[in-house]
Amino acid sequence: MTATRRQTLTGFAASGASLIVNSAAAGTEPRRVVSLNACLDAILVHVADRGQIAALSHYAREPAGSTIVEVARTLPFTWETAEEVIALRPDLVLTSRHSALATRNALGRLGVRTELFSVPESVEASLAQVREVARLVGRPERGESLVARVEAALAAGAAPPAAPRLKALVYQPNGFAAGKGTLMDEMMTRAGFDNVAGRYGLGKWGNVPIERLLADPPQVLLSGVPVQSSRTWADRVMRHPALAALSGRMVQAQLDEKLLYCGGPVLIRTAAALARAHREALEAIA
Numbered sequence: 001m002t003a004t005r006r007q008t009l010t011g012f013a014a015s016g017a018s019l020i021v022n023s024a025a026a027g028t029e030p031r032r033v034v035s036l037n038a039c040l041d042a043i044l045v046h047v048a049d050r051g052q053i054a055a056l057s058h059y060a061r062e063p064a065g066s067t068i069v070e071v072a073r074t075l076p077f078t079w080e081t082a083e084e085v086i087a088l089r090p091d092l093v094l095t096s097r098h099s100a101l102a103t104r105n106a107l108g109r110l111g112v113r114t115e116l117f118s119v120p121e122s123v124e125a126s127l128a129q130v131r132e133v134a135r136l137v138g139r140p141e142r143g144e145s146l147v148a149r150v151e152a153a154l155a156a157g158a159a160p161p162a163a164p165r166l167k168a169l170v171y172q173p174n175g176f177a178a179g180k181g182t183l184m185d186e187m188m189t190r191a192g193f194d195n196v197a198g199r200y201g202l203g204k205w206g207n208v209p210i211e212r213l214l215a216d217p218p219q220v221l222l223s224g225v226p227v228q229s230s231r232t233w234a235d236r237v238m239r240h241p242a243l244a245a246l247s248g249r250m251v252q253a254q255l256d257e258k259l260l261y262c263g264g265p266v267l268i269r270t271a272a273a274l275a276r277a278h279r280e281a282l283e284a285i286a
Helices: 003-024 036-045 082-087 101-110 125-138 140-157 182-191 211-215 233-239 240-244 268-283
Strands: 033-035 053-057 092-096 114-117 166-171 175-179 194-197 205-207 219-223 251-254
Touching: 033 036, 036 053, 036 092, 036 125, 036 140, 082 101, 082 268, 092 101, 092 125, 092 233, 101 114, 114 125, 125 140, 125 182, 140 182, 166 182, 166 268, 175 182, 182 194, 182 268, 205 233, 219 268
Parallel strands: 033 053, 033 092, 092 114, 166 194, 166 219, 219 251
Antiparallel strands: 166 175, 175 205
């Protein structure tokens, strides 16, 4: 840590951290909430008052990965540095295990109230996070309302019991795929797909080389959407010319990358997208 940064953090600690701790200890609902995680951002904007949101993460503004870009661009954001967060004088910071460790440690040393969330690996765990974020910001009724909306979307997107199940693989930039034991795996199962990532040697997450895919294609490839004007290999692999040779053996359906990682309110769109992909794939195979 540089001397300037150390002095900045020390100054913040002396002038403001005690006030933050006292506010949290008082048990009042938080008035200034900062989120350092894109998935928590998506939940927070649905359950908190706008005036409670001191800042979202910078990821919330990225069109390729965020489902809340429009609202995020109207709210403050940080680049996850401790200096930025402390300057906002939050009384609650939502973090995940993917949030910058140095920032989390600095906030802990300064006594800033933080709540650490894990990556949900099931729908049940995801809905529990919605309820917990809503409780933390003092809006439990909004959490229940959002949970009801998600559950309705899941029911609407579920495959009919008699519908044929299709073997599918998620195929995002650089051939990135979701394996067994992930939230996406459960969402695929609900929509009528059998996730075959395991036959390519994947655990929970990993990359599938295009050579493996060409040698052993699934029935359905849930491809991402290349970023407009992108010429990177990571994006182009999803539309590799060699995939055209599989047109009679494999159906390509669209699954936007921004629907891959987050739960909560994002599941509403994910359920609809997977249901649509299943219907279109069945029509193409018939």
